Amino acid sequence: MIEIKQQLQAIQADIEKAIAKRDTHHVVNQGGGVTLLSVSKGQPAQKLREAYEAGQSKFGENYLQEALNKQSELQDLNIEWHFIGPIQSNKTQLIAQHFNWVHGVDRLKIAQRLNDARPSDCLPLQICLQVNISGEASKSGIAPSELINLVKDVSALPRLALRGLMTIPEPTQDAAMQHAQFRQMRELLKNLIKQGYALDTLSMGMSSDYQIAIEEGATIIRVGSAIFGARPAKITPEDSN
Numbered sequence: 308m309i310e311i312k313q314q315l316q317a318i319q320a321d322i323e324k325a326i327a328k329r330d331t332h333h334v335v336n337q338g339g340g341v342t343l344l345s346v347s348k349g350q351p352a353q354k355l356r357e358a359y360e361a362g363q364s365k366f367g368e369n370y371l372q373e374a375l376n377k378q379s380e381l382q383d384l385n386i387e388w389h390f391i392g393p394i395q396s397n398k399t400q401l402i403a404q405h406f407n408w409v410h411g412v413d414r415l416k417i418a419q420r421l422n423d424a425r426p427s428d429c430l431p432l433q434i435c436l437q438v439n440i441s442g443e444a445s446k447s448g449i450a451p452s453e454l455i456n457l458v459k460d461v462s463a464l465p466r467l468a469l470r471g472l473m474t475i476p477e478p479t480q481d482a483a484m485q486h487a488q489f490r491q492m493r494e495l496l497k498n499l500i501k502q503g504y505a506l507d508t509l510s511m512g513m514s515s516d517y518q519i520a521i522e523e524g525a526t527i528i529r530v531g532s533a534i535f536g537a538r539p540a541k542i543t544p545e546d547s548n
């Protein structure tokens with residue numbers, strides 16, 4: 308049995324260590340803080356409640372229907388919900404209504420649909436643009452060379468607040484290559500800031516590489532299995548996307 312509370316304490320200690328190792332030039336946000344986003348896809352609501360009671364209030368979900376089910380079970384908690392999965396056009400309305408953040412935006416059409424569906428009595432939807440930093444053909448995310456145009460267009464949407472960039476790097480055991488991919492993300496963000504965009508977020512780093520991501524400037528790490536253990540089989544198999 309994995310003890311969620313102990314896992315969270317160990318991760319917090321690792322986060323502090325990585326922050327201490329980080330070069331100050333790698334800090335992209337005011338205050339230099341790092342947010343731990345608990346990635347709870349595949350985990351039953353009870354596990355999220357356990358993590359919440361241990362101090363976690365930000366949860367990342369990949370599958371809309373699964374997330375909506377958990378949101379209704381956990382209505383009594385003050386959770387900040389992040390949608391981190393791939394986004395299909397027909398899901399944008401519910402995503403815009405039920406989440407605080409969306410990390411995987413890589414097309415203007417999706418951003419426009421989220422903007423149009425964001426209820427006027429909610430704060431703007433907080434957005435990260437997903438970048439395909441490794442250039443793998445199978446991977447979602449915009450190419451770095453096309454990023455500036457998307458940034459310009461998404462920044463103009465009034466119901467969205469563009470905060471920064473997100474990536475899922477190519478998996479590798481090679482620490483130098485891990486550093487290099489995260490470093491490229493930091494350079495992309497810094498370059499956008501230099502061009503006048505008020506961005507402060509780098510969403511990068513998962514269970515296997517979050518320390519390296521933090522050293523390179525991550526401001527939000529998205530950690531699942533290191534908190535909750537291996538994911539059980541999908542809760543709602545029909546909701547595969």
Ligand SMILES: *Cc1c(COP(=O)(O)O)cnc(C)c1O
Binds near residue numbers: 529
């Ligand atoms: C599942 C997932 C994570 C967490 O992965 P772990 O390896 O379990 O930490 C982070 N980001 C995204 C986009 C994911 O889909």
